Amino acid sequence: MSTDEEIRRGQEERLAAAWATPKGWRYWSAVNNSEVGLWYTIVAFVFFLFAGVLALMMRAQLAVPDNDLLSADLYNQVFTLHGSVMMFLFGVPIFEAFSILIMPQMLAARDLPFPRLSAYGFWSFLIGGTFVCGSIFFGAAPKGGWFMYPPLTTEYQDDIGVDVWLLGLSFIELASIAAAVELIVGILKCRPPGMRINMMPLYAWYILVVAAMILFAFPPLIAGDLLFEMERAFDWPFFDVERGGDPLLWQHLFWIFGHPEVYIIFLPAIALVATMVPTFARRPLVGYSWIVLAAVGTGFISFGLWVHHMYTTGLPAISLGFFSGASVAVAIPTGVQIFCFIATVLVGRAVASVPMLFVSGALAVFVMGGLTGVMVALAPFDFQVHDSYFIVAHLHYVLVGGVVLPVLGGIHYFFPFVASKKLSDSLGRVSFWLVFAGFNLAFFPMHISGLRGMPRRVFTYPEGYGWDVLNLLSSIGALILAAGFLVFLVDIVKTVAFGSISERNPWQAGTMEWLPTIPNPAWGVRTVPLVESRYPLWDQKDIVATYDRGGFFLPDAEEGKRETLVTGTIDAEPLQCLRVPGPTWLTHVAAAGTGGVFIFSTFHWWWMAIASGLVGLGFVLAWLWTGTATIPEKPEKDVGLGVTLPLYASGPKSVGWWAMFITMLGDMAAFSGLVFGYYFFWTIHENFPPEGTVGPGWRWPVLALALLLAAWALTLAARILNGRGHRTGFFVALPLAMALAVAGALALAAGPWFTGLDPTVNSYAATVWVLVVWTNFHLAAGLLMQGYCIARAAVGKLTPTYDIDIHNVALYWHFAAVTAVVTVATIAGFPLVD
Amino acid sequence: MEDRADIFGRRTPRRLRADLGSLFLIAAAPTIWAAHFLLCYVTAAIWCARIAGRDGSLDGARLLVAAYTAAALAGIAVIARSGWRRHTYGGQATVPHARATAEDRYRFLGFATLLLATLSFVATLLVAMPALFVETCR
Numbered sequence: 001m002s003t004d005e006e007i008r009r010g011q012e013e014r015l016a017a018a019w020a021t022p023k024g025w026r027y028w029s030a031v032n033n034s035e036v037g038l039w040y041t042i043v044a045f046v047f048f049l050f051a052g053v054l055a056l057m058m059r060a061q062l063a064v065p066d067n068d069l070l071s072a073d074l075y076n077q078v079f080t081l082h083g084s085v086m087m088f089l090f091g092v093p094i095f096e097a098f099s100i101l102i103m104p105q106m107l108a109a110r111d112l113p114f115p116r117l118s119a120y121g122f123w124s125f126l127i128g129g130t131f132v133c134g135s136i137f138f139g140a141a142p143k144g145g146w147f148m149y150p151p152l153t154t155e156y157q158d159d160i161g162v163d164v165w166l167l168g169l170s171f172i173e174l175a176s177i178a179a180a181v182e183l184i185v186g187i188l189k190c191r192p193p194g195m196r197i198n199m200m201p202l203y204a205w206y207i208l209v210v211a212a213m214i215l216f217a218f219p220p221l222i223a224g225d226l227l228f229e230m231e232r233a234f235d236w237p238f239f240d241v242e243r244g245g246d247p248l249l250w251q252h253l254f255w256i257f258g259h260p261e262v263y264i265i266f267l268p269a270i271a272l273v274a275t276m277v278p279t280f281a282r283r284p285l286v287g288y289s290w291i292v293l294a295a296v297g298t299g300f301i302s303f304g305l306w307v308h309h310m311y312t313t314g315l316p317a318i319s320l321g322f323f324s325g326a327s328v329a330v331a332i333p334t335g336v337q338i339f340c341f342i343a344t345v346l347v348g349r350a351v352a353s354v355p356m357l358f359v360s361g362a363l364a365v366f367v368m369g370g371l372t373g374v375m376v377a378l379a380p381f382d383f384q385v386h387d388s389y390f391i392v393a394h395l396h397y398v399l400v401g402g403v404v405l406p407v408l409g410g411i412h413y414f415f416p417f418v419a420s421k422k423l424s425d426s427l428g429r430v431s432f433w434l435v436f437a438g439f440n441l442a443f444f445p446m447h448i449s450g451l452r453g454m455p456r457r458v459f460t461y462p463e464g465y466g467w468d469v470l471n472l473l474s475s476i477g478a479l480i481l482a483a484g485f486l487v488f489l490v491d492i493v494k495t496v497a498f499g500s501i502s503e504r505n506p507w508q509a510g511t512m513e514w515l516p517t518i519p520n521p522a523w524g525v526r527t528v529p530l531v532e533s534r535y536p537l538w539d540q541k542d543i544v545a546t547y548d549r550g551g552f553f554l555p556d557a558e559e560g561k562r563e564t565l566v567t568g569t570i571d572a573e574p575l576q577c578l579r580v581p582g583p584t585w586l587t588h589v590a591a592a593g594t595g596g597v598f599i600f601s602t603f604h605w606w607w608m609a610i611a612s613g614l615v616g617l618g619f620v621l622a623w624l625w626t627g628t629a630t631i632p633e634k635p636e637k638d639v640g641l642g643v644t645l646p647l648y649a650s651g652p653k654s655v656g657w658w659a660m661f662i663t664m665l666g667d668m669a670a671f672s673g674l675v676f677g678y679y680f681f682w683t684i685h686e687n688f689p690p691e692g693t694v695g696p697g698w699r700w701p702v703l704a705l706a707l708l709l710a711a712w713a714l715t716l717a718a719r720i721l722n723g724r725g726h727r728t729g730f731f732v733a734l735p736l737a738m739a740l741a742v743a744g745a746l747a748l749a750a751g752p753w754f755t756g757l758d759p760t761v762n763s764y765a766a767t768v769w770v771l772v773v774w775t776n777f778h779l780a781a782g783l784l785m786q787g788y789c790i791a792r793a794a795v796g797k798l799t800p801t802y803d804i805d806i807h808n809v810a811l812y813w814h815f816a817a818v819t820a821v822v823t824v825a826t827i828a829g830f831p832l833v834d
Numbered sequence: 835m836e837d838r839a840d841i842f843g844r845r846t847p848r849r850l851r852a853d854l855g856s857l858f859l860i861a862a863a864p865t866i867w868a869a870h871f872l873l874c875y876v877t878a879a880i881w882c883a884r885i886a887g888r889d890g891s892l893d894g895a896r897l898l899v900a901a902y903t904a905a906a907l908a909g910i911a912v913i914a915r916s917g918w919r920r921h922t923y924g925g926q927a928t929v930p931h932a933r934a935t936a937e938d939r940y941r942f943l944g945f946a947t948l949l950l951a952t953l954s955f956v957a958t959l960l961v962a963m964p965a966l967f968v969e970t971c972r
Binding site: 199287293532533534569 | 856857861864878888931946950956960962
């Protein structure tokens, strides 16, 4: 055996040991993207099938007029859960799951930068999703429709279902945001050397845009959920008209989330199309920059569409006009990408395949849904079809064409990557045609039943309205569609059980997820390649051979640690060798503890909720303490090809700093939702604050602000002092900052408290209190972080050189200070100027 | 800062040095679109709810919308010009800007900026158009 081969074998043994997947029952403690991504995908797909069964129950009930298969109450639960599960437990999670699974290999990274965060997100998703879905087996499922409009859900539904929806789904939204942070940092900081931003796979561009959208779309809904739950649990009247609230505030907050949500689930599916089309056209995608335009443009414009769900709420015509204009504008970027796909197929040498069959079907169905979308974007047309089956038809054409069919195509395409085996071509074609034909038979007639006046969400209808035959056709179509899925499942089971191992790069694709061998060892990538093309497997001649002999970066794991590269955001120059943590059970308990807060609160078991929250918090702290900002045994190491990189980086150079920054942007979006509530009430009321209200005055809030800004400045000072080696200064400044923060939080609450503002009396008092509570909650978190830094410094885990923790905490405090300034300016300043 | 060789041993001219600003530039025009959109919406909402009343005239608000639109379009045009300059850097405006060089990365970000500015320009006009036709708060 030659020396070269010995070296190579030694490297592979060390890599395999460092990245080994745990065996036996410990398998479930894995945090690596290949395991967590796979579980995530499977669970999201199981929820999809569950919601599909609910849909079949609805179609069975509606097959004939005056049917009594399902009671009205059960039907309400079924349609609410169908919509909510499809949107929150399938639409968003499936893309995050898929991306966690394939993104690292697409970027030739060994893992995403925060594997334990992915694991925490997955276990949270599993717990929350099971809780929400399980409620229907106890007759306790939500039944207010997937958008939960008050006053239906505040005054007429006092059972637990609404709380299950609000709290269960809020918990899952947190998991979604965690995954979004992970994906953004992964795409910006973990690309292979050479992959400048103009070389990124289009899939990564789309996911970057979508993750950013999640960051700004989900938080307003979380803010809305908070207001809603405060009203239901503590009688704070945000949506109660009698006491100055307004149900329209919920509609605004819901749809500021709800419309971008449609694009949040559509763009990743189109990203799959943009990944598959070049492979089967055997050429680079036409119009790379145009696709970037489409992704970024849609990302922005989709936030200007929310009122088109509220055309019939009586807003002034001019407001409807603005939203109608934006709704037409969004068709431009959406259309551009479809033309790019068509052009690529036309100029390439298209190869027929099952994934391409699904892609073609997807484009046909989606274009149809897009066209009815432009119709309903026009307010006068929408007045006619609002809340009718026409809308049901439109949204299913968009979502099935824009999400379900591309995902099915994507599963066919990536099956060899995940399971090392190829799905059957013949069964794939059978399942496609059943799904495609069944879908059109089920949903096309709904356009007509809608135009004939059939309202959505009715559990039955009398015969003779001209709806009977159309509904029967829809139900037959739904059965055929289900048969298509059955064939698809049979294919999966058959392939996993009896299929043979696929050859390497079975589709002859050009992107890097197909570089590894099949099956791929647990290390993910053998060595991190140097990238010089958008399609390296097509253009870089020796890449496979060099990869196989470990000829690029990080071919070894000399210290037995899990390592991947961190590179520059724009030009992907190597910056750091990042060590990522391995298997753990801490994330499971942390997820269960957090889940307990939401689940126990549903039943108003407050002490249990608090206890559960403390357990969750304790385990999060243990996870941070043992697994993050670890001081390496040496400052830097040789990563191959003559490059030496540091093993530790803090401040804007560290991935943790980026994660904190991005998370806090999302936090600011939620806070904006609450502040929006205050100014929304101001615009709709003659007097806001109401006549005779004194609180909270300006003295206490201004005092609070002064104390809090001092706390912020001292936190910043502590960071700078630590960096300069003034340990004593650090140990004086940070405890002082904590004391000032406590005093500031108390002063902030003192304003409304001493002026006797009662949050249950009117919407003004409730809004002031919710801003104070929100700010103080952030101060409490800030205090905990300051204490954490003091403890880390005391035991030598935070030093002048190794100072990630205090950098991230100071960054957090910048945002906490902004929160305090805006809160005080709103509750104390605005009544003075108004 | 002196020129520094990149990972392929090529030197990057100072002007092309990577900075986050060039990434944020592609989002500048859509951000102007968003600001214009929000201003139009908030102005009309406050005008109709607190100033003119539900049956009142929109005239003042329409003038404001016109002013916002003129300012937004001018801002977007400036960004488009900057995008065009970057796109044609070195006299080579040849898409797809797919080479692994700092020059092509610079040109690509310029082209993406230009495309997004064009979209934002059209979208701003589409959003402003209702103010041409709607005369009252009804």
